Amino acid sequence: MIDTLLVGNRGEVAVRIVRACRLLGIRSVVAHSMADRDTLPVRLADDRVCLGPAQAGHSYLSIPALLYACVRVDADAVHPGYGFLAENSDFAAACRDSGITWIGPSPEHIALLGDKIATRNEMVRAGIPVPPGSRTHVTDLHDATRQARDIGYPIALKSASGGGGRGVLRVGDAGHLAECYGRARDSARALFQDSRLYVEKWVDNARHVEVQVLGDRHGDVITLGERDCSVQRRNQKLIEESPAPGLTPAVREALGDWAGRAARHLGLRNLATVEFLVDDRGEVFFTEINPRLQVEHPVTESVTGQDLVAWMIREATGEPVPCTQDEVRSRGHALEARITAEDPENDWVPGCGTVTGYVVPGGPGIRVDTWLTHGTVVSPHYDPLLAKVVSWGPDRDTARRRLIQALDEFTCDGVAHNAKALTAILRHDEFSSGEHRAGVVERACPRRAPNDEVDL
Structure with a gap:
């Protein structure tokens, strides 16, 4: 059984989780930044704990800060909500290794599904229809151009670690691909710390x-x-x-x-x-x-x-x-x-x-x-x-x-x-x-x- 649940998020989803805890008779603690210390989820929760300053990197995105918060309030479970660290396999694994119940799919599944190429290949094995596209990441612009030519334009140039609509670019022809390949690679590295890209057939009017x-x-x-x-x-x-x-x-x-x-x-x-x-x-x-x-x-x-x-x-x-x-x-x-x-x-x-x-x-x-x-x-x-x-x-x-x-x-x-x-x-x-x-x-x-x- 769960006695105390740490809400590792903010805004309306934090309110939503606090209310679910109330219905289940679970003590809720909202972990918040300094900017959110007077917000509704903090006021509704049974307790609160400050993670750090307003910048997300020092609060909602800080695994050490969240784990320390669990220790401070004696939390035995964490619900990450969505966004921030909700799909971070390292955070999920750290919670599990610390004896804290992770509310969500396992760290192993989060890691697998965070790799869009690996997920795509698993779906092929399962007999799920996928758009024509890469089996592995493209190695360079020449490789991307070759694969795009085989698939047929327009194509989607995607980050292997993308998600939530980010890291996806529609490419209409070879000239456009040459123009945006480097930008897409650099953007993927900046957004996801993973510069790998792959290509898929773009599905128009979908x-x-x-x-x-x-x-x-x-x-x-x-x-x-x-x-x-x-x-x-x-x-x-x-x-x-x-x-x-x-x-x-x-x-x-x-x-x-x-x-x-x-x-x-x-x-x-x-x-x-x-x-x-x-x-x-x-x-x-x-x-x-x-x-x-x-x-x-x-x-x-x-x-x-x-x-x-x-x-x-x-x-x-x-x-x-x-x-x-x-x-x-x-x-x-x-x-x-x-x-x-x-x-x-x-x-x-x-x-x-x-x-x-x-x-x-x-x-x-x-x-x-x-x-x-x-x-x-x-x-x-x-x-x-x-x-x-x-x-x-x-x-x-x-x-x-x-x-x-x-x-x-x-x-x-x-x-x-x-x-x-x-x-x-x-x-x-x-x-x-x-x-x-x-x-x-x-x-x-x-x-x-x-x-x-x-x-x-």
Whole structure:
């Protein structure tokens, strides 16, 4: 059993984990930086411990600081949330070696899935469809050019240690590849301390669809349906929904089958997300597996009734998956909009400031996951996510209209945010019809000069 759980994260996900601990009767301690010492998750937790200064490298990304925090508060478990060290196999292994329960997939699985080339090869062995591409990393520009020519342009030039939409570049022809190869290699080294690159066939006009997978130490695996995450800007998700619209029953079934097969092939435990691309013809291609909680997990919770964060904690203590695959039920439709401290009217420049006025939307089927309160200081040091507004309805259009209404009610004075742009996307014909693909953000919210007038 877990007595004290250290929350190794901040913001709305820290609030989410604290609330799960309360339901389970577990003492929660939020590990925070100096910049976050007065935030909502710190106030809601049973205790707090300071990691260090605002800079993430000296606080949320410091393994020694987090391990020392566990000792100080006598924590016997750590939930890393998402981002920061959630997919750091060294941190997971250090916790395990120190006798601290790690809430999430094993260090070995995190390490494997952090290597996109190795993961891709495992999926080939498991019989999961992958796009044409590399079996090993490219050795130099000449090798990349040869492989790209064999695959056929356009291609995706990817970092072997990428993830979360980072380290992916679309390359349209050989000239473009020559132009950006060195930049992509240097960027991969800077972002991931790994300069290895590989190439894959680029899938144009694809839907980004992912499947939630749960596995336990007994070898049982279930899937909890799929989420569509195609509404992205610069490979960062803005709106997600479940179930994914526009899929045939055959494609929907295949996605679940392949995700379950991938998890069983790897022997995955706890919670993970298997991600796919679905092209215009309904052809499916595997992209990656994320061995952690996803930002968009509330849409799956809304349609299945499962508490994924509480289940992650319970599984870490040895509990089995919460039901059989035949018992999984999906009811209605859910949508999630990510409200971020970014200004769409100023080329999405990140913002910061103090919240001087705050109104939480409500109404039937509305859930808001946030760390904001009146007086919250939004710092430039961290991810700009302010809140997730989630709507549920008996059908997609009801959920969409409820989300629009909730976003119209959302008020966060003092900090620039993207709520109006999200509303514009939800109202756009391409999205409302369920036929949206990559690029819908740019079509719904076109870039404009600073003096242009536009009603978002």
